[in-house]
Amino acid sequence: MATAPLTGRHWIAGIAVPADQGSFRATCAETGTTLEPGFGEATIAQITAACVAAERAFEEYRRVTPEVRAALLEAIADEIIAVDEYLLERCQQETALGRERLLFERQRTVHQARLFAQVVREGSWAEPRLDHANSERNAPDCRSVWLPIGPVAVFGASNFPLAISVVGNDTIAALAAGCSVVVKAHPGHPGTCEILAGCLNRAIARCGLAPGLFSLLHGAGHEVGQRLVQDLRIQAVGFTGSLAGGRALFDAVSRRPQLIPVYAEMGSVNPIFFLPQALQENRWPPWVAPLVGSITAGSGQMCTQPGLVLGTTDPAWHALRRSVSDKVSAHNYTLLHPGIAASFRRSTAHRASQNWLSEPTSAVVAGESVSPCQVAGAVFQTSAVELLRNSELEEEVFGPTTLFVDCDSVDQMLAYARQMKGSLTASVFAGPDETESARQLIDVLQTKVGRIICNGFPTGVQVNHAMMHGGPYPAAIGNFTSIGTGSIKRFARPVCFQNFPERWLPESLRDQIENSTLRLIDGKFVGGSAAP
């Protein structure tokens, strides 16, 4: 496909707007060199223009049929595939995520858009509910359905430049719900963002929809985002990133005269609990490779990366730990950008000053580093007693590292589970005779995390119906998943229509409808895919 060169401009309602303030460039993560073109900081006028266009486009888009929304989502998927090598090359430069990983992530991104198209067509996500009038109880006719909330501000993640960025989970869910979107581009991959903005613009144009449905604003720091969420036209915020970043947006929204929902996924330590029997009788060797894989996937830069591994001190546990440690620290890793690498070096140096399980065998010395993004993997070790008294050890270190925690007993694991902070996931490995311990642990974890994995690893989030990617604070803000079909509800709210003539009701609330959307009618479910 022929593609225009990158412009470095903001894209506001389909128009490339010059960045006349500030300038920053992406870094080629592999080489440390600077990538053209330069990008600038969106001005207040540009932020306002994007929000005004989003509000106008919302006025049109919130009224279109589900079919139109579904077609837009499918057009977006097609456009992502069409940009192909152009997208993959720039993305690989900006993120150092390997080609195989990016192909996989692109597939997930395309699948996500198409899955939401199905959800929108089917229609039951919006929970149409009909309670007919009842003259005996003097009850009027009441019908409700979830309607789109308004223009949404989206902040993508550094670590998923396709699936959790410009065309990622938040944008797709917001468009599926019927909202317009203003995306704050991630400064780590601004070129990738611009290419994806092109996909969105072309899809919107192809579908004949208002170009203001989508805008992309650049900015190297936090100011553009802070200002964006304070624009009163914005009616919800979707964010994936750090705790500090998510919290800052929440606080900015709290200063608005009108509060709006903030949905933030902010990462966590995702503890893995190995019950003793899970490793015994030579059960541990097969876990080494997938555990190393989970710790180092995407150079360890996954929201669900296991930052804590707990086990009881016995020979099998020590063998697992040594083996994983050797493998993780035998490699160098290229992180997403120099800032993340610098932060990783600081955090691991701090931990190393206190303890170091195995010296990295391929430690990168500053002068020899080919790229400022390169770091050495590092594995640390501590005791459960230390973990229980030092909450710093529960803080996420973003990159290829983990902390092994020696426990004296399963009770110590349970003690940690009971006091742990909210986390996206927890994993429990159990042997065949450990049902009781496993159930106790799982029971506690249900109140602490969004997803529990049994005899498996937390990385590899499925985009499906049952996914819960979220969890109690500080893992997330808002009681919803940010990935999977459940995430659409974040960008909608219920509206009730009382005593309405049939013809004035939204289509899905009329007595007779054409499709088989599942509806709750007078307390009984009617329709749905199970209906005759």
Added chain:
Amino acid sequence: MATAPLTGRHWIAGIAVPADQGSFRATCAETGTTLEPGFGEATIAQITAACVAAERAFEEYRRVTPEVRAALLEAIADEIIAVDEYLLERCQQETALGRERLLFERQRTVHQARLFAQVVREGSWAEPRLDHANSERNAPDCRSVWLPIGPVAVFGASNFPLAISVVGNDTIAALAAGCSVVVKAHPGHPGTCEILAGCLNRAIARCGLAPGLFSLLHGAGHEVGQRLVQDLRIQAVGFTGSLAGGRALFDAVSRRPQLIPVYAEMGSVNPIFFLPQALQENRWPPWVAPLVGSITAGSGQMCTQPGLVLGTTDPAWHALRRSVSDKVSAHNYTLLHPGIAASFRRSTAHRASQNWLSEPTSAVVAGESVSPCQVAGAVFQTSAVELLRNSELEEEVFGPTTLFVDCDSVDQMLAYARQMKGSLTASVFAGPDETESARQLIDVLQTKVGRIICNGFPTGVQVNHAMMHGGPYPAAIGNFTSIGTGSIKRFARPVCFQNFPERWLPESLRDQIENSTLRLIDGKFVGGSAAP
């Protein structure tokens, strides 16, 4: 039924705990006299004790079967009926709400508890979702269900001492979801709160559940509530009351190290729009009585009371306005407590200094007032131009008053609808040939309110499946209804179980289940009341 005299104590986990700090008494609203006994301010130690008990009880209660929860809700309904006259008498003294209204409200409260029992038994509220493993796509087995969030702090409303108080919408929804509850008693009706606490305590004991499932704490001011929501054991807040009160709780929660959801219903002005034809050809006279009824129901102290009535200036509109004004201001009204009455007098005096549609014919002169709770009804008049430029006129005045707004045209009504703040409801009255105007108005209102009523009045909230009692800020915080079965979701969150052996899964996520709960299995709805 034999009932113990009121103690004035806090009830913490089934035990009456003396109030050893501060002292306040309820006022008999009709006579202005003080009612025994005295109540005190819960101390930090007492708040902590209630939260500790709630956390322990939650650990047990979150694991019980839906049948146990349903039985508890039904036992609560039975206990409310059993206290009968004892409850109604004290409640009438404390609130001056008439016997007929309180009988109706008790019925609604009992209905609410029983309806939620049905919802809990049926089970689909928790959205069980199963995505089976798929080896082709390398997808693991994922299953999710909404689980209870933890101990909930509940703040009832002054104006619904039964249906939105100790055993009201928030408590019932929280218990239905599987949560324990700590209620901050409303200082306007502390005796009613104590009687209802007895109902809850007896129901919990009858069902053999942990007494810590419920506690009641008293306090005249805001301190007890502020401290309660800052106890880190509390995992969600349910509030009904003023904007200032809800916002103060939200801000208190924002200062916690762990953010939790705050669901606040904070009232609004609930505009009524009369399109011209709705009043012409003598259509207006039948609207007078129900409009007066809606303005003055519960002495005008309803969350959904219409505080703004808009119409276009023509003879029918003026006739309606004069007729309503005469009827509303012909009476004295007894408000819930002296503070509300004082606030009402201040607000109406302020409005009167600017404008007064018709002098109240039964104005209460301070010296002659039988009770400090008595006020005169008052109706005001302004122009659309004034409303559009003075946002003070959009502020709720709690009590028997409304503001008529003269519009030059339907376009002026639309202009107000476009700029209005979030509201719980809006009502549209239209004549037979006004479909286009009505649709335009309804279309705008969909983005502004939780419920739209067509040719009807906003008061009289139905406790059903389709109700949406909420709306954009400042009407509410949180995108959920606080009344009706949808409100249960506020006190739960999704949890995903990945790669679990069947026997370790929560009952509702196993492949084979006993009841016909609706479930989303591999993207298809299965079960539910529509299933064969």
